[in-house]
Amino acid sequence: xxxxxxxxxxxxxxxxxxxxxxxxxxxxxxxxxxxxxxxxxxxxxxxxxxxxxxxxxxxxxxxxxxxxxxxxxxxxxxxxxxxxxxxxxxxxx
Amino acid sequence: xxxxxxxxxxxxxxxxxxxxxxxxxxxxxxxxxxxxxxxxxxxxxxxxxxxxxxxxxxxxxxxxxxxxxxxxxxxxxxxxxxxxxxxxxxxxxxxxxxxxxxxxxxxxxxxxxxxxxxxxxxxxxxxxxxxxxxxxxxxxxxxxxxxxxxxxxxxxxxxxxxxxxxxxxxxxxxxxxxxxxxxxxxxxxxxxxxxxxxxxxxxxxxxxxxxxxxxxxxxxxxxxxxxxxxxxxxxxxxxxxxxxxxxxxxxxxxxxxxxxxxxxxxxxxxxxxxxxxxxxxxxxxxxxxxxxxxxxxxxxxxxx
Numbered sequence: 001x002x003x004x005x006x007x008x009x010x011x012x013x014x015x016x017x018x019x020x021x022x023x024x025x026x027x028x029x030x031x032x033x034x035x036x037x038x039x040x041x042x043x044x045x046x047x048x049x050x051x052x053x054x055x056x057x058x059x060x061x062x063x064x065x066x067x068x069x070x071x072x073x074x075x076x077x078x079x080x081x082x083x084x085x086x087x088x089x090x091x092x093x
Numbered sequence: 094x095x096x097x098x099x100x101x102x103x104x105x106x107x108x109x110x111x112x113x114x115x116x117x118x119x120x121x122x123x124x125x126x127x128x129x130x131x132x133x134x135x136x137x138x139x140x141x142x143x144x145x146x147x148x149x150x151x152x153x154x155x156x157x158x159x160x161x162x163x164x165x166x167x168x169x170x171x172x173x174x175x176x177x178x179x180x181x182x183x184x185x186x187x188x189x190x191x192x193x194x195x196x197x198x199x200x201x202x203x204x205x206x207x208x209x210x211x212x213x214x215x216x217x218x219x220x221x222x223x224x225x226x227x228x229x230x231x232x233x234x235x236x237x238x239x240x241x242x243x244x245x246x247x248x249x250x251x252x253x254x255x256x257x258x259x260x261x262x263x264x265x266x267x268x269x270x271x272x273x274x275x276x277x278x279x280x281x282x283x284x285x286x287x288x289x290x291x292x293x294x295x296x297x298x299x300x301x302x303x304x305x306x307x308x309x310x311x312x313x314x315x316x317x318x319x320x321x322x323x324x325x326x327x328x329x330x331x332x333x334x335x336x337x338x339x340x341x342x343x344x345x346x347x348x349x350x351x352x353x354x355x356x357x358x359x360x361x362x363x364x365x366x367x368x369x370x371x372x373x374x375x376x377x378x379x380x381x382x383x384x385x386x387x388x389x390x391x392x393x394x395x396x397x
Contacts, residue, residue: 025361041275048276048302049275049276049277049278049301049318050276050278050301050302050318050321050322052275052276052278052279052282053278053279053281053282053321053322053325053326054325056278056279056282056283057282057325057326060286066283066286067279067283068283070273070274070279070280073274073275073279074274077275077279
């Protein structure tokens with residue numbers, strides 16, 4: 001069960017990285033070079049609030065998901081890992 | 094998101110002109126003599142500001158110098174006076190509309206296109222500017238039967254927020270602060286997805302990224318967040334400008350409705366610049382027609 005969860009998370013992380021590279025202006029960055037614990041905003045990937053728009057849209061279009069609770073937003077959008085956890089948890093519901 | 098100190102400084106410099114006594118005096122005039130009585134006193138009060146409020150004159154000069162480039166200093170000074178009087182009238186109107194129950198006659202140019210957009214049920218972005226009285230324009234947003242989100246700081250317009258009941262449970266007008274999580278962009282995107290209307294003032298950047306576009310024959314910096322949001326969410330973008338055309342009449346212009354989308358293979362910044370340029374063109378056409386209704390009291394132009 002744990003292995004199945006980890007496999008699905010791995011698949012989600014891979015897809016997220018591909019979507020981030022395809023949709024955001026990440027010059028010279030390849031999906032495989034993005035670390036799972038890479039911080040998304042500010043440090044790490046250095047994304048800003050306008051990149052957040054594209055992430056919200058790609059979550060809606062690719063996973064049919066929406067982040068409604070802004071108090072949870074900081075945790076969800078922290079890193080690739082946290083974003084993947086959110087996708088996994090909400091896709092199951 | 095921490096804003097740069099220069100933005101916080103700008104916020105402090107843009108405090109209202111005048112004091113509590115002055116504002117209460119004009120409120121009393123409105124209550125007892127009506128709009129025209131209050132307007133009459135403005136001509137005297139604005140002379141005081143013209144002579145003694147050098148910071149205000151300087152703030153207005155950045156725009157006046159570019160709108161009237163061929164005029165000498167004295168004429169420009171006179172243009173500043175007319176700008177102050179015009180602004181004063183619209184501040185009086187704002188009080189009358191938002192706190193005194195005054196109903197202005199408001200006409201909408203682009204009525205058919207705008208109502209088609211409303212009927213479509215789609216969310217859309219509205220981009221206004223510091224021209225005319227956007228606060229009076231907001232009073233019609235209450236009647237849209239859609240949830241409207243204003244991207245602005247509540248503390249910048251407390252009177253308007255109070256009168257429109259912004260953020261109150263029964264209100265259809267809510268506020269998304271650009272100081273919030275990721276500049277409020279997550280909430281703004283969600284709002285569009287659910288058919289809401291998201292409103293920006295397109296000539297104020299709150300310290301966020303800008304692009305340089307041509308405005309009044311020089312390069313000026315305008316924020317591009319609204320355009321980026323509209324393109325990503327594939328939501329229409331309406332340029333909404335208001336103008337006072339008679340003592341008790343305002344005209345809103347919503348004829349410019351755009352649908353932007355990013356073309357693959359083309360640089361996003363270049364595309365954004367072209368879209369913001371369209372907005373700047375619309376704004377320039379407006380200030381050519383209504384030169385004394387542009388209340389850009391800070392220098393948005395690039396030096397050099």
